[in-house]
Amino acid sequence: MSLTTGPAASEAAPTKTPVAGKRSASRPGRGPVGRHNLHGWLFSTPFLVLFGVFMLFPIVATLVMSFTDFGARNVTRPLDARFVGLDNYTQLFQDDTFLKSLFNTGYFVVVGVPLTIVLGLLAALLLNNGIDRARTFFRIGFYAPVVTTIVAVAVVWRFVLDPSDGLIAGLASELGFHAPDFLGSSTWAMPSLIAMGVWRNLGTVMVLFIAGLQAIPNEVREAARLDGASGWQELRRITVPLLRPTLLYATVITTIGYLNVFEEPFVMTQGGPNNATLTVSLDMYQQGFNFFHMGYASAMAYVLFVIIMAVTVLQLRLMKDNTR
């Protein structure tokens, strides 16, 4: 993309193109290239400034902070924070609360991601082939939770899960069962939040899958059917393999989202009962903003970052398309 016109462009172009391999060759012509670059830099300044101030600086500052004991006292005297090396990190892995939150986050991801993907695929398949009538209605229905604010969602889900006069408790008592106190029991609180998380994120995954499904050429399906493939075989051998790129994308995105899970426990349980739903992000929030252990919280952020990175890379490796 050449943004310059006139002499600058015509001067710059010949110096660059013939010696594409040798970068140093463009150095002597510094003046015109500098100007050429200047235009580019000018155009990207708004982005660069915003990115630098709101992304790059915080990210670097957090990294630096994670090696200090930055706390409430340092609010007025930031430079008094001491460098403590890897202390925050070693302390993290002896912190029972953090380990518990790590486990809880793992629980949420390991159960939540497959559920979201499978149910999302199911919904997409049904909406793509099965249901003809009221298709838009169902699409909106499944997608609505994605665009609904979490506060409204919390109100509804609290009603659904309420142990005394909630929807599930009411249905259960009609049928003669006794529903557990979902959010109040250490055993049931996490599954309840997972259910809520899956419900909230199903729509996104479904939309991705619908788009993926519509990209599968009909000829392939037809050929399979002519060869006598059953519905199940068509799904296993044709649809899923051809959906692989979409599947990979949906899995990666969902996993990253779930590793960062914060809103569900924040609005529903505040991490309780007894830390049963305390996730890494929530723990980080409490350490950082309730107790102002900024150094410690920053270290937590970086541990989570590394985990997310590792899991994503692993997924990309494992689900790489090997057929090509």
Added chain:
Amino acid sequence: MNRVAAIGSITLTLASALTLTACGGSGGAGVAANAKQTLTVWAMGTEGEKLGDVAKEYEKTHSNIDVKVTPVGWDVAHQKLVAAAAAGKLPDVVQMGSSYLGEFADMGVLEPVDTKTFHQGDFFPAAWQQGSYDGKTYSVPWYVDTRVLYYRTDLAKKAGIKAAPTTMAELQQDAEAYQSKAHTKWGMDLKPSGLDTVQSFYPFLYSDGGGILNAQGKPVIDSPQAVKALDYYGSFFKKGLIAKSEQPGYDVTKDFNTGNVPMFLGGPWMTGLIADNYPGLKGKWAVAPLPAGDKGSVSMAGGSSLAVSADSTHKAAASKFIQYLTGAKGQADWFKRTADLPANRAAWDSGTLATDAEMKIWRKQMETARTEPSAAKLTEITSKVDAAIGAVTQGSADAKTALTQAQNQIAGLTK
């Protein structure tokens, strides 16, 4: 990366604050009280909304002073104060929540109170203590709150309860009676777990003679008294007298109205809340002093105080304004406007405050009420106790184990 960015943005605020404070750190002399000036005041919640009216009254008699009140919501108050402290932009006068003081005093952003102008003896002891940190006083008590017992009198009759419980043992018997004879869903209400559960536990802890920190600021939460109190607190849950879980933002008055919860420990603002929201409940409920434990009926003291920021250039005028708000006359006026309990005891000697039977209960409770000594990390310290209470009410640990663990954690948080 969301969280990284969020925490990082705080860093950004702090970093920019550093440069600001570096330029603007003057403090020092300031303006005389009778000079023309604008006084900035931050107050929280309802107080923030009502203080504006008082400020207008004040301006009438003090024409040289323009009082600018900014209401701040309680939910964002702490973060706003921290950010303002970091930026050196605290207002001249700021309302301090009882648990904040240690933290901000420790940051060095509050001006010590002149004890010649404000006298300790004028205020409730626990209220005055909340303004002290490390042997110095940083804020003047403004209004107080404490916890007493609210109970349903109509259901009490059904349950065969003749008078309000006077001892902790009676409290549980009555809760059982409500549940078994008056068929209420629960026997009473106490917070099972989560942040600030400790506020619900303080009355039990103090009445049995326990505490979290002693006068020297060292943790004593594993004392036999504390263990006994928590054991007792937990027994309500074990016996199914109280719900083991509670939604965030739970409003007990709703269940009090339906009769699901016939007793709870509540603060002074609840009286107005019940009267306003459930007029049908009139005459069917009453308040009573907190039932006594081994060491009598000792409730918790809360409330807010007023502090002057260390950077303020209007310290003289700020002090005058606080004198007006915390003086007997200003306090009585404030009670009429907000029904907040006055922190100044002289205000209780006239009017409704002196004659009303219910008010006498509040006053008596407040005289003996206790509070934790201010500590820089008080919020974090109490959060460890919250966790211990949660473990006991959920049945995952006994009181002794849970409190020993809390004791060890808190030991690392005190000086």
